[in-house]
């Protein structure tokens with residue numbers, strides 16, 4: 323039998339760190355990764371054949387769980403007709419229409435292959451459109467791994483404590499201005515100093531890459547007003563929150579319309595996808611109708627489009643409010659169980675996203691997230707996994723619930739927590 327340990331040893335000889343994305347290596351939780359053989363509904367199965375309740379869900383895309391019957395059916399039907407044409411296909415229009423109808427700030431949308439491509443292209447468009455150089459990003463927000471965003475990014479970069487990263491010229495990040503999440507005064511100061519040269523403010527409307535951090539009352543509204551006042555664009559990176567926080571995205575949930583929106587994850591239904599969209603007047607600056615170049619050999623790929631379409635169609639009739647209540651109940655029950663064991667726990671949750679922070683203070687920005695007990699998180703992670711509950715292997719990530727998890731899985735998760743020892 324091949325097991326995860328053997329596979330990881332072999333993988334490390336062939337792939338840097340044995341993984342194709344750093345957090346998967348489980349370094350910060352001081353263990354080895356599981357190799358996953360298959361997934362079904364709310365479960366994944368390791369190469370050892372062991373079943374786990376999955377709260378990672380491929381880092382967010384699988385809001386309908388693994389191998390949802392509708393998604394599987396759509397993929398099989400599309401597969402029969404070929405996998406890629408490098409020419410327009412009708413499925414691209416169908417997904418574009420679903421997105422435009424759902425997301426308030428999107429009138430036109432361009433498909434790409436990953437969230438990274440979406441944010442990178444949106445910023446290029448913002449710079450091309452405004453003819454300005456600088457962008458404002460928030461410390462601990464992650465917008466993919468394009469050069470200009472890798473100054474104080476969250477997620478994997480945060481986990482590994484890489485200060486930015488080698489390989490990026492200072493000049494490249496010199497145009498990236500940083501502010502603390504939820505600190506409008508800092509943003510206003512940046513605008514006072516550099517206002518005429520700020521092309522865009524990019525923000526996760528709910529931060530999901532330093533653990534879940536909610537925007538405080540007035541924060542997103544304040545960004546909307548400041549960007550209007552200075553003629554900059556507001557970009558919502560909704561790669562996680564799009565179709566996750568609400569079918570209308572976080573922008574529909576909070577009632578704030580950005581100029582550009584980045585999507586990914588859920589809109590690909592588990593296949594590699596990204597998209598960026600916004601006001602028609604801005605989007606028409608993209609080639610071939612405008613001068614800002616952006617392209618992709620596999621963009622609008624029929625398999626990815628059909629998985630996305632099938633997913634969004636199921637989501638149209640899914641009860642987001644109910645899932646939010648169920649998620650809150652699960653997270654608060656976990657908190658209660660852990661507090662009885664003498665731990666300090668904060669719960670941040672919205673919709674089907676939740677993070678447990680091991681601290682006694684509220685967590686509203688990245689410095690506060692970093693101040694939490696990493697060792698306790700690591701032990702929590704390892705012990706939960708031992709008992710068949712699969713959480714994200716980093717204190718700076720979100721756990722995701724899905725529409726196919728049931729009371730049975732949640733109860734099993736709570737029983738696992740009851741058995742923990744610290």
Ligand SMILES: *Cc1c(COP(=O)(O)O)cnc(C)c1O
Nearest residue numbers: 436437438464465466559561562
């Ligand atoms: C995952 C993520 C990205 C990057 O998407 P990839 O598909 O991994 O390139 C960008 N922004 C946010 C908010 C994300 O969570």
